[in-house]
Amino acid sequence: MKRILSLCAISAIAITLTACNPTPDTDVKAINDTEAQWNQDIAAKDIDKVVAHYTDDGSLLVAGSPAATGKDALRAAFKGLLADPALSLQFHATRVEVAKSGDLGTTQGPYTMTLTDPVSKQVVHDHGTYVTVYRKQADGSWKAVSDVASSEVPPPAPAPEKK
Secondary structure, eight states, X not given: OHHHHHHHHHHHHHHHXXXXXXXXXXXXXHHHHHHHHHHHHHHTTOHHHHHTTEEEEEEEEETTSOOEESHHHHHHHHHHHHHOTTOEEEEOOSEEEEOTTSSEEEEEEEEEEEEEOTTTOOEEEEXXXXXXXXXXXXXXXXXXXXXXXXXXXXXXXXXXXXX
């Protein structure tokens, strides 16, 4: 009888420890779910929800713009983008990794974006690759610390010089 009680106690402890320490697969799924929700928040053009995907000191780095670090700068960076009626942005990780420590994760994958060029006022189509570094929060959620996009579309040729 003591042996059965001991086995039950050990099993209960093992189940508790497993539930408290998510496996890397659980973290990978959570990060994928975070990115799926992020795509939905961008499609809904909900600036509060979009900015909430970043840590308080999170950064967005895209070509042609200064780095946006912190919630105020991120809000400013997304304000004009989300106001664009032509905006369409989708991204999907083809690679998700979680550090052995379980507190950092990264994603990498393709993105596509349609937006209005602020100079030419023409709708442009962009595509490329992104890398996002995530930090696990105390509540178990994942937020972006650094979000970098690299366009594969060459920049437009400069206008000819006037003589």
